[in-house]
Amino acid sequence: MLFKKQIQKCVIIGSGPAGYSSAIYAARADLNPIIFLGFQPGGQLTTTTRIDNYLGFPSGISGKNFMENCKIQAERFNTKIINKSVINVSLSNKKGGIHRIFLEKKEEYVESIGIIIATGSRPKFLEIEKEKKFMGLGVSFCATCDGFFHKEKDVAVIGGGDSALEEVNYLAKICKKVYLIVRKDYLKASKILQYHISKKNNISILFSSKITEIIGDNFLEGIKIFNHKNKTSSTLLISGLFIAIGHIPNTEIFKKELDLDERGYIIVKKGSTITNKPGVFASGDVQDPNYRQAITSAGTGCMAALDLERYLSLCNY
Template identity: 80%
Template sequence: MLYILKKKIQNCVIIGSGPAGYSAAVYAARADLNPILILGNQPGGQLTTTTNVDNYLGFPLGISGNCLMENCKKQAERFNTIIINKIVSNVFLSNKQGGVHRIFLEKKEEYIDSKGLIIATGSSPKFLGINKEKKFLGLGVSFCATCDGFFHKDKEVAIIGGGDTALEEANYLSKICKKIYLIIRKDHLKGSKILQHHIFQKSNVNILFCSNVTEIIGDNFLKGIKVFNHKYKTSNIFSVSGLFIAIGHVPNTEIFSNQLHLNEKGYIVVKRGSTITNKPGVFAAGDVQDSHYRQAITSAGTGCMAALDLERYLSLFK
C-alpha cells in the first residue's frame, strides 16, 4: 500500500485520529479528495481514555469514548478513507502555493507526498507522575470536568491546579458536587482575579494551599487520595470519587515546531475564523490549535472546517 501511495501525489493527508481527524476525513472524502488518515500513537485520541461521553450531540443515552471513536472510524471508512496504522516521524512542508508536502512515517524510506495536509494531532494532558494515575483514567481520574463531572453529582471530588483551568473546573463542579477540594502546590492561586473571586464565594470549595497529592487510593477504581502539606509537614487522606487534574496540556506539535507558527504555549497558530496555518495547503484542527475549549464536539467542528478550507485551496489549482 505504502509503495503505491509513494508513486502518486495525494490531495489530502490527515495526521491524527480523534474527532477532528475523522471529521476532516468524512468531509474530505465526500468532496472527492480521497483522504489518507494516519492514526498516530493514540488511535482515537484522548476520548479513548473516557469511559462515558454524555455531552456529544446525537447520543441521548451517552456512549463510551471507545465506541464513539470506533463509530467515527467506520464512518470515515464508509467513504473510502484510507487509514494507515502508523506514526508520523517527520514532515517537510513546502512554502509554495500549490506545493507538495512530504510526510515521513516510522521508517525514513516510508513517506507520502500530498498537496494538502490537515494536522489533527491533538494535545496531551500533563500528568502528576504518581502511581495509579494512568491506570485509573476513566475510573475516577479525569482531565475534563465538563466531560466527566456529571458522574460525580452530589459526591466529593478533588481538583489539582491553581490556574484558570483549575478554577474554571472548580466553578463548574461546585454546581453539581457536594464538596470540592482544590489542591494547590503553591501558597496562592495563579488564576485570574475574577475567577478567584468566584471561587472564594463558593461554600463547598475547600482550598488546600501548599499541598500536593502523593498517593491515589483504590484497587480497581479511585476511592481516595493522600495529600501532603509541605508547609506543616502533615498528610491527610480524603475520600473522593473523582480526581480532576488541571495542571495544563501540551500540544502535540513537536515535529512541526521549526516549520509552523506556534504560540507561546506551543499551539499551532491559525488564521482567525479558519484552520489556515502559515504554510500554504496546511491546515490545523482540534486541540492542536485550541487551548481554550478542548471539547470533542468543537474538535469535530474544526475538522469539518479544515476539510472545507483544504477543498477551497485545492480548487485554486485546477
C-alpha cells in the same frame, strides 16, 4: 508501503474527532483522504469511559465505541486508514506546493498538496502510581466531560491556574464538596476566577499541598495529601480527581515548520483552520487551548476539510 510515485490531495495526521470529521468531509468531496492513526488511534477519547454530552447520543456512549463509530463512518466513504505514525514533515512555502510527510521508516514517505493536522494534545500527569490506571475510573482531565458522574459527591481538583479554577467553578455547581489542591501557597489564576470561587461555600482550597497517593483497588476511592509547609499528611475520601495542571499540544514535529504560540499550539488564521504554510490546516486540540471538547474538535475538522477543498480549487486541482 511506499507512496513516492503518487501525489495525494489530502493527508490527515491524527485520528481523534477532528481527524475523522475532516476525513469524512474530505472523502465526500472526492479528495480521497489518507489518515494516519498515530501513536494513540482514536485520540484521548479512547480512554474516556462514558460520553454523555455529545450531540445525537441521548443514552450516552463509551469513548472507545464512539471513536470506532467514527472510524467506520470514515471507511464508509473510502477513507484510506493507515495504522502508522508520522515522525517528521517537510512543508512547502509555495501555493500549490508539495508537502512531504515522513513515516516510521525514514525511507517511507507520502507527498501531498494538502495536509490536515489533527494530532491533538495530551494532559500533563502528576506521575504518581495508579494515576493512569484509574483514568476513566475516577481520575479525569475534563470536568465538563466527566463531572456529571460525580453529582452530589465530593471531588478534588489539582492545579492553581485558570483551567483548574474553571474546573472548580463548574464542579461546585453540581458536586457536594470540591477540594482545590494547590502546590504553591498562592493561585496563578486570574483575579476574576479567584473572586468567583471565593463566593462559593462548597469549595475548600488546600495550599502548599501535593497528592502523594491515590487510594483504591479497582477505582478511585480517595487521595493522600502532604502539606509541605506544616509537614502534615491527610486523607480525602473522594469519588473524582480532576487533574488540571496543563496540556501539551502534540506539535513536536511541526516546531521548525509552522508558527506556534508560546505554549506550542499551532497558530491559525482567526475564524479558520489556515496555518502559515499554504495547503496546511490545523484542527482540534492541537490549535485549541481553550475548549478541548470532542464536539468542537469535530467542528474544526469539518472546517479544515472545507478550507482544504477551497484551497485546492484555487490551485486548480
